Amino acid sequence: xxxxxxxxxxxxxxxxxxxxxxxxxxxxxxxxxxxxxxxxxxxxxxxxxxxxxxxxxxxxxxxxxxxxxxxxxxxxxxxxxxxxxxxxxxxxxxxxxxxxxxxxxxxxxxxxxxxxxxxxxxxxxxxxxxxxxxxxxxxxxxxxxxxxxxxxxxxxxxxxxxxxxxxxxxxxxxxxxxxxxxxxxxxxxxxxxxxxxxxxxxxxxxxxxxxxxxxxxxxxxxxxxxxxxxxxxxxxxxxxxxxxx
Numbered sequence: 061x062x063x064x065x066x067x068x069x070x071x072x073x074x075x076x077x078x079x080x081x082x083x084x085x086x087x088x089x090x091x092x093x094x095x096x097x098x099x100x101x102x103x104x105x106x107x108x109x110x111x112x113x114x115x116x117x118x119x120x121x122x123x124x125x126x127x128x129x130x131x132x133x134x135x136x137x138x139x140x141x142x143x144x145x146x147x148x149x150x151x152x153x154x155x156x157x158x159x160x161x162x163x164x165x166x167x168x169x170x171x172x173x174x175x176x177x178x179x180x181x182x183x184x185x186x187x188x189x190x191x192x193x194x195x196x197x198x199x200x201x202x203x204x205x206x207x208x209x210x211x212x213x214x215x216x217x218x219x220x221x222x223x224x225x226x227x228x229x230x231x232x233x234x235x236x237x238x239x240x241x242x243x244x245x246x247x248x249x250x251x252x253x254x255x256x257x258x259x260x261x262x263x264x265x266x267x268x269x270x271x272x273x274x275x276x277x278x279x280x281x282x283x284x285x286x287x288x289x290x291x292x293x294x295x296x297x298x299x300x301x302x303x304x305x
Contacts (some may be wrong), residue, residue, distance in 0.1 A: 062131040062148040065104075066183050066228060069257050069280070076305045077274045079298055080104040082135060082261065082284030083124075084236075085116040092291040094127045100298035106151070106282060108135035108142050110197040110236070121146045134180070137201070139171035149181035151231070156222045157188040157215075158204025185229045185259075186222030188215065190242045192263055196235025209240070212249040219250045219258075230254060234262030236285045241269055244276045251277025265293070267300045274304050 072078060081102050083093065086109060097105070105124050107117070121144050124132045134150040136142035143150065152175070155163035175182060189199055189206040199206055207215050219230045232242050232250065241263030251258050260273050261282030273281055281301060287293050 061179060062129075063181070065131050065133065065149045065181050069229075073257050073279050077278065077301050078103040078280045079301045080106050080133075080259075080280055080282045081287065081294065082106040082108075082236075082282050083120060084109040084284065084288070085120040086112055086114050087288050088116060088120045088123075089288075089291070090123055090127070093287070093294070094124070096291055096294040097130060098128055100295050101302070102130055102294065102298060104280075105130055105132045106135035106284075107132060107147065108137045110137040110201045112137070112142070117142060118144050118146060133183070136171075137198075139167035140174050143171060143174050143178070143180075145178040145180065147180060149183055150175060151185045151187075151229075152182050153185050153187040153231070154222075154227065155189070155202055155204065156186040156225075156227075157190075157207050157218055158202055160202060160204045163202055163204070183229060184227045185231050186219065186225075186227040188218055188222075188230065188232045190215065190232055190234050190246065190262070192234035192241070193239030194235075194237070196238060196262070198233065198235045206235075209243060209246075212243070212246045215246050216249045216253040219254050223254045223256050227256065229257045229259060231259040231261065233260075236262065238263035241273065244272060247273060247276035247278055264297075267293075267296050270297045271300055271304060274301060
């Protein structure tokens, strides 16, 4: 089990942009993902989804752990179903952009004792859904309103509140298959307003977009839906981020 994941992330902040692959267990292609991720020196795997139709969650995590040395972090689409002791860590998400109490603290209360019984490294993370031009799965399942695309000040204030509450990271997500990623101006505003690591995901489906997100101030760049359609993006985006660094 990989230890001290968060310490590693903190040590790279301001020095190096990190690259994470978000894997939906229902769509996991072992051959494509594993080989390309190893070759591309991907920093993290995030595993999870808004809805899991098949019983592939544990299998996906075990396969990644057996085939690679890349840290595997659970990105739980729901608590407490998506908890597994075989991963290295878990993003303990609180949906701070919405007003759904179950996703703010309710489901976390149920999940906490289960997580406590494992050796998973718990990384408390403020999760913020950002309007992206379409209703994404995360938005539909969460039953919340996203932060409007152009409301940079609201996003910054929300992120600051999350940091003040003691959350260790902020994750701004346009959602899987988003028409557009989080705006450059919003990333810049939020990045300059907080000191904790900032994760950006959703709608990043090209090298150009990944570099723009890096330049705007993201510390960790996440791609998921795009690689399900074209796994070569793992290599292309990884190379671009490494060159940026």
